[in-house]
Amino acid sequence: METLMVGLKRKPFHGRQLHAWIHRHGATSFDEMTDLAKDLRVELADRWTIGLPKIVEQVTGEGQDSATKFLFELADGERVEAVYIPADDRVTVCLSSQVGCAFGCTFCATGLLGLKRNMTSAEIVGTFLAIRAWAPKRISNVVFMGMGEPLANLKEVMASFDVLTDPDGIGLSHRKVTLSTVGLPAKIRELADYPYPPKLVFSIASPRDEQRKRVLPVAGRFSLSEMHDALSDYAEKTKHWITIALLVADGLNDSLEDARMLHKWIGNLPAKVNLLRYNEAAGNFRRADEEAMERFAAELARLGRTVVLRRSRGRDISAACGQLAARSLNIEGVKK
Numbered sequence: 001m002e003t004l005m006v007g008l009k010r011k012p013f014h015g016r017q018l019h020a021w022i023h024r025h026g027a028t029s030f031d032e033m034t035d036l037a038k039d040l041r042v043e044l045a046d047r048w049t050i051g052l053p054k055i056v057e058q059v060t061g062e063g064q065d066s067a068t069k070f071l072f073e074l075a076d077g078e079r080v081e082a083v084y085i086p087a088d089d090r091v092t093v094c095l096s097s098q099v100g101c102a103f104g105c106t107f108c109a110t111g112l113l114g115l116k117r118n119m120t121s122a123e124i125v126g127t128f129l130a131i132r133a134w135a136p137k138r139i140s141n142v143v144f145m146g147m148g149e150p151l152a153n154l155k156e157v158m159a160s161f162d163v164l165t166d167p168d169g170i171g172l173s174h175r176k177v178t179l180s181t182v183g184l185p186a187k188i189r190e191l192a193d194y195p196y197p198p199k200l201v202f203s204i205a206s207p208r209d210e211q212r213k214r215v216l217p218v219a220g221r222f223s224l225s226e227m228h229d230a231l232s233d234y235a236e237k238t239k240h241w242i243t244i245a246l247l248v249a250d251g252l253n254d255s256l257e258d259a260r261m262l263h264k265w266i267g268n269l270p271a272k273v274n275l276l277r278y279n280e281a282a283g284n285f286r287r288a289d290e291e292a293m294e295r296f297a298a299e300l301a302r303l304g305r306t307v308v309l310r311r312s313r314g315r316d317i318s319a320a321c322g323q324l325a326a327r328s329l330n331i332e333g334v335k336k
């Protein structure tokens, strides 16, 4: 924005003012920027527009501290989702990074949409700002766990990361932004070279290569051994622990043998395990039962792993990624 102002033959600090108005104060028109000269505001408004993506649907779950899911329409009419998730100690916003997704993971509603296009960093930040403008509580965390594979749109995702974490703008802590991936080894190594690499969640799907290939037809082409090497490099370079997320489905990956194989695969990777219960909204898998989840978690704990059983949140608001967008397009296989 400094460069933009210099291009207009103005002082660079006007760029910093513009940045603060948009990202810190959430201004959605140049008229609000009262410390910019009137003629500059008119010049800016003649050349550019600022604004937030349109919220076309908003659903809040039942009960106190429920998640709220948003369906946004972007300037070209494409639709993406984001979710506001309040908890006792944090408020997280889950953001999308692509319109649809090319990876076609069989448990995922977004996979059914196919990839339409990448989101720009401005669109990603716009969805955050639109939720912040509505949010009853201060947002402390961001996860890229919505529609799309963030590592497949790394440049724009990391440009949005810079804006989200700029202390003169939105000001989130670097340590409070997390990327979730189904696994692209080369991109994981590329991410490690950024000045502030985010925390990483690796969605493993299964500790068995063959099964993983069936569940993740695209990402499963990279073997678990390749993934282990890339994640070990990432952990070593960034000094971050990796979170291994396993979406557990009945009869697919919920046995004690699966738990032991997962433990063996993790080996000496500095990692903790998040177990999530399959949401039963897309694909052909069945929701794992509570007891199987607990047995699985207990076995990992017995083997010395740090394991968290994630509470299933947002089942009543179609919170798994892509469900709202798929529903709005009447995509087959997604429950109404």
Ligand code: SF4
Pocket: 101, 102, 103, 104, 105, 108, 109, 110, 111, 112, 146, 147, 148, 149, 182, 321
């Ligand atoms: Fe894409 Fe992620 Fe869904 Fe897989 S799980 S299809 S990578 S959005």
